[in-house]
Amino acid sequence: MSNTSESDVKHILNFVENNDVQFLSSHLELKKSALGGIGVFATQDIEAEHILLRVPKSSIFTAENSTIANALVDAEIDGMLALSIAFIYEVSVFKEKSHWFEYLRTIKWVDNEGQLYLPPSYYEDAKRKQYLRGTTLDTMYNGLSPQSEVENGFSIACDLAVKISSEYHLEIPKIFATENLDDKQIWRNLLEFVSVGYSISSRCFEIDRYHQYGLVIIADLFNHHVTSPDVHFESVFDVCDKCGEVGECGHIIAEEKLTAIEELQKKPEKIGIFDHKQLDNFTRQLENNQELSDDELLENPNETFIEDRVIQGIIPDECVDIRLVNNVKKGEEIFNSYGELSNSLLLARYGFVVENNPCDVVNMADAVIQYSRKASADLKARIDWWKDMGHEFYFVWYESKRSEEEEEDEEEDEEEDEEEPENGDSRDGKNSQDAPYDGENIQDDGQKEDFDKPSKWLDEMFIDNQGKLTPLMLAFVKLLSFNKFEWEKFYTEDPNELWDRVKCLELNSSALLSNKKTRKILEDIVAFKAKWIIPKDADSNIKILLSSENFILDQVRSK
Numbered sequence: 314m315s316n317t318s319e320s321d322v323k324h325i326l327n328f329v330e331n332n333d334v335q336f337l338s339s340h341l342e343l344k345k346s347a348l349g350g351i352g353v354f355a356t357q358d359i360e361a362e363h364i365l366l367r368v369p370k371s372s373i374f375t376a377e378n379s380t381i382a383n384a385l386v387d388a389e390i391d392g393m394l395a396l397s398i399a400f401i402y403e404v405s406v407f408k409e410k411s412h413w414f415e416y417l418r419t420i421k422w423v424d425n426e427g428q429l430y431l432p433p434s435y436y437e438d439a440k441r442k443q444y445l446r447g448t449t450l451d452t453m454y455n456g457l458s459p460q461s462e463v464e465n466g467f468s469i470a471c472d473l474a475v476k477i478s479s480e481y482h483l484e485i486p487k488i489f490a491t492e493n494l495d496d497k498q499i500w501r502n503l504l505e506f507v508s509v510g511y512s513i514s515s516r517c518f519e520i521d522r523y524h525q526y527g528l529v530i531i532a533d534l535f536n537h538h539v540t541s542p543d544v545h546f547e548s549v550f551d552v553c554d555k556c557g558e559v560g561e562c563g564h565i566i567a568e569e570k571l572t573a574i575e576e577l578q579k580k581p582e583k584i585g586i587f588d589h590k591q592l593d594n595f596t597r598q599l600e601n602n603q604e605l606s607d608d609e610l611l612e613n614p615n616e617t618f619i620e621d622r623v624i625q626g627i628i629p630d631e632c633v634d635i636r637l638v639n640n641v642k643k644g645e646e647i648f649n650s651y652g653e654l655s656n657s658l659l660l661a662r663y664g665f666v667v668e669n670n671p672c673d674v675v676n677m678a679d680a681v682i683q684y685s686r687k688a689s690a691d692l693k694a695r696i697d698w699w700k701d702m703g704h705e706f707y708f709v710w711y712e713s714k715r716s717e718e719e720e721e722d723e724e725e726d727e728e729e730d731e732e733e734p735e736n737g738d739s740r741d742g743k744n745s746q747d748a749p750y751d752g753e754n755i756q757d758d759g760q761k762e763d764f765d766k767p768s769k770w771l772d773e774m775f776i777d778n779q780g781k782l783t784p785l786m787l788a789f790v791k792l793l794s795f796n797k798f799e800w801e802k803f804y805t806e807d808p809n810e811l812w813d814r815v816k817c818l819e820l821n822s823s824a825l826l827s828n829k830k831t832r833k834i835l836e837d838i839v840a841f842k843a844k845w846i847i848p849k850d851a852d853s854n855i856k857i858l859l860s861s862e863n864f865i866l867d868q869v870r871s872k
C-alpha cells in the first residue's frame with residue numbers, strides 16, 4: 314500500500330545527513346524490496362544487538378515538533394489526528410520551507426495512477442467491499458463501515474484550518490478548504506484526508522507520552538515479517554507529558570509538590586499544620602535528584618553503535634533506536650514486526666496481507682448467531698445466560714488463572730536468572746508500527762478498542778490459524794454439551810457460586826475433538842460458515858484473505 318519510490322531514497326538520505334540521524338550506512342542500504350516499495354537490506358553480515366539507526370526525538374516528525382504545534386496544542390488536538398493535520402500542513406502549505414519537507418515528500422498517499430490509498434471501509438468500488446462482507450474484517454472489526462472518528466476528525470481539522478487562517482494568516486490546505494463545496498466535493502476531500510491518515514499511520518510509531526505518535530525516518534522503511542522480525546524499536550516512553558524530559562523536570566517537580574501539598578492538607582492530624590519549610594526541603598531534594606539524573610544521562614555510553622559517523626553530544630535516552638535482534642547475513646532484507654496481526658487487521662491498518670499468516674483468525678460471530686437462532690429452547694436459555702453473565706465470569710476466572718500461572722513461571726525464571734548478569738537496558742520496547750490508521754479508533758493491541766466492536770461475547774468467538782478455538786469459544790461449546798441434568802446442576806445467577814462453578818467449563822482443543830458431543834457442536838456451528846468462492850477479478854489482498862479463512866475453517870472441518 315503506502316510504498317516509497319526508489320527515486321525518493323536520495324531525499325531520505327539528505328534528511329538523515331542534515332538531522333543528526335545515525336544510520337549504519339556502512340552495513341545497510343535502502344533499496345527495492347520484493348514485497349513492494351523500499352526495504353532495508355544488509356550489505357555486510359551484522360550481529361544481533363547492534364543499533365542500526367538512532368534518531369534524536371527532535372528529528373522525528375511529530376505533532377509537537379511540527380510547524381503548527383502551538384495551534385494544535387491550543388486547540389487541544391492530539392494523537393493521530395494531530396499528526397495527520399500537522400503532516401498535511403507541512404506538505405501542502407509550508408512545502409519547501411518546511412524543515413521536514415525533504416522527508417515528508419517521500420510519503421505517498423496516492424499510487425502511480427493517482428488513486429488514493431484507502432482502507433476497506435472507504436473502498437470506492439462496491440464490488441471490492443462486497444467480496445469482504447462476512448469476513449473477519451467485517452464481523453469482528455466492523456472494518457467495512459465508515460469510521461465516525463475519522464469523519465469527526467475531518468470536521469475538527471477543517472474548523473481548525475479556518476481558525477489558523479484567521480489567527481496566523483496561513484493559507485487553508487486544499488484538503489480542508491470545504492467552504493462553498495458541494496457534498497460530492499466535500500466527500501472527495503474527506504477521502505483524501507482518510508488516505509493521508511491511512512498512509513501515515515501505516516508507518517508511524519508510538520514514541521512517548523509527550524510526542525505520542527511520530528514518523529521516524531528510515532525506521533518506517535522496514536517491512537513486516539510475521540514470524541521472525543530482525544529488529545526492535547526502542548524508545549524511553551515514560552517522559553514528562555508536558556515537555557518530553559526524561560527523568561525529573563520542572564513539571565514533575567511541580568506535580569509532586571502539588572501532590573505533597575494535597576497530602577499534607579489531607580492528613581493534618583498526622584503531620585500537623587501545613588509546614589512550608591518541610592515542603593521546601595522536599596522540593597530541594599527533588600531538584601537535586603534531577604541534577605543527578607541529568608548527569609547520569611550525559612554519561613550514558615554508546616557501546617553497540619558501530620557507525621563511523623557517531624555524533625557527539627547525542628543523549629541516547631533522547632533518541633529512538635532500531636536495534637538488531639537477529640544476526641543477519643549480507644544481502645538479506647531486514648524486517649520489523651508490526652505486531653502479531655491477522656490478515657484483517659493488516660489490511661485495515663497497513664493495506665496488505667500475508668500468505669500463510671500464522672496469526673490469522675476467523676471470527677465465528679455470524680455462525681454462532683445463526684446457530685443460536687436455530688437452537689432448542691433449552692440451548693437458547695444457556696446461550697442467553699452465557700451472553701448476559703457467563704462469558705464475563707468465565708473471562709475473569711480464566712484471566713486470573715492465567716496471570717497466576719504467569720507469575721509462577723516468572724518466579725521460576727527469576728530463580729533461574731539469579732546467576733545470570735542483567736541486560737541493563739531500561740528502554741521500552743514499544744515495537745513496530747502498531748498504531749492505527751484512523752488514529753483514535755484502531756489502537757494498540759489489547760490496550761484500546763479496535764474499531765466499533767460488535768459485542769464482547771461474540772468477539773471472543775474465533776478460530777486461529779492452527780484450527781484452535783479461543784478459550785471462551787471452547788467454554789461455550791462445553792456449556793452447550795452439558796446434558797439437562799448437568800446444566801441444571803451448573804446453572805446459577807448467584808455471583809459467589811458462579812465463581813466456583815465456571816471453572817468446570819474449561820476445555821482444551823484436544824479434549825473437544827476427542828469428545829463426540831463437543832465435536833458435533835463445533836461442526837454444527839462451523840456448518841453455518843460457507844466456504845468462500847474466490848472471485849477471479851478480486852485483487853490479491855482479497856484473494857489471500859478469503860483463502861486464508863477457507864484454510865482455517867477446513868482444518869476444523871477435516872478434524
Ligand SMILES: C[S@@+](CC[C@H](N)C(=O)[O-])C[C@H]1O[C@@H](n2cnc3c(N)ncnc32)[C@H](O)[C@@H]1O
Nearest residue numbers: 314315316317350351516533534536537663665
Ligand atoms: C512502514 S512501510 C514499509 C516500507 C515500505 N515498503 C515503503 O516502501 O515505504 C509499510 C508498507 O510497506 C508495505 N509492506 C510492509 N511489509 C509488507 C509485507 N510483508 N508484505 C507486503 N507489503 C508490505 C505495505 O505497503 C505497507 O503499507
